[in-house]
Amino acid sequence: MFIRNTWYVACTRDELHALGDKPLGRTICNEKMAIFKGPDGKVAAVEDFCPHRGAPLSLGRVCQGHLQCGYHGLQMGVDGRTVSMPGQRVRGFPAIKAFAAIERYGFVWVWPGDQDQANPDRMPVFEFLDHPDWAYGGGLYHVQADYRLMIDNLMDLTHETYVHAGSIGQPEIDEAPCETRVEGDRVITQRFMQGIQAPPFWQMAMRAQGLDPQATVDRWQICRFSPPSHIMIDVGVALAGHGGFDAPADKKTYSVVVDFITPETESSHWYHWGMARNFKPEDTDLTERIRQGQGRIFNEDMQMLQLQQENLSRSPERKLLMLGIDAGGVQSRRVIERLLAQEHHGAGA
Structure with missing residues (x-):
């Protein structure tokens, strides 16, 4: 496991x-x-x-x-x-x-x-951590759920529309197709939305960046899984028509959501979450506002996952259904299973 x-x-x-x-x-x-x-x-x-x-x-x-x-x-x-x-x-x-x-x-x-x-x-390399051009703020949650449920959650951001409706969720997430690919031991799931209004969290970030929070934007979510259980998510919005993810720095606001998921037992894990950004890294008040907002968002995830774990523990015989939006989590689990098999084979040898 x-x-x-x-x-x-x-x-x-x-x-x-x-x-x-x-x-x-x-x-x-x-x-x-x-x-x-x-x-x-x-x-x-x-x-x-x-x-x-x-x-x-x-x-x-x-x-x-x-x-x-x-x-x-x-x-x-x-x-x-x-x-x-x-x-x-x-x-x-x-x-x-x-x-x-x-x-x-x-x-x-x-x-x-x-x-x-x-x-x-x-050791994995994260160039944006401990870098003077980037600011980082985060926290820790002790989650009573299988660590793989958190991986499923973070590799399928469709749930934002429903779980995080008041912060980062919006209907356009459902409407935009997501693409998933596997590159060796890494899994990438991405979604791009064009010509939309930014949700409340990103309006706050736009305001901090000096952008009009009511402006039409292009939004992106790029989730990157790497073993054993790290997920980095490129997220952001850019003023519409300026290139989206590739827009000039003064036309966008973006960050990397940092997710370190550490298994504790078969039904619990430690979740170190945070956000790294490379705009206004010296603004400690902004770092704290983002940290508090992100903490509230992830607390909503924690409640959902823990109750999900309770259901699964009560009904271990029930087979869960898979949809296209689950591809990122499914492929990430396959990577874990493959590496587990290699590790066990090596131990046996």
């Missing part, structure tokens, strides 16, 4: 830093982890299990780069080996799991699978 030999977002850099000397407990692909900063200041992740009495190490604290259990004071190193314990000889304790971890793009990434295969060179 989960691709394990890959990098997943575990948390944001700020989320970990805000804890001070406390570790962060998080479950990723059914692996319970305690995430903290080691003695060299680099991020580390170990199994959230004290080898003494099984207490969660995430309930302890970090002491000079070692993770101290909050039960009896045992200290654990970044390699999963016991360092010390007051008044006790514990050097012979068996090591617990240690997970490769790296800090990049403002996030902490972990590798839950075979640690011998963990390679920083296999």
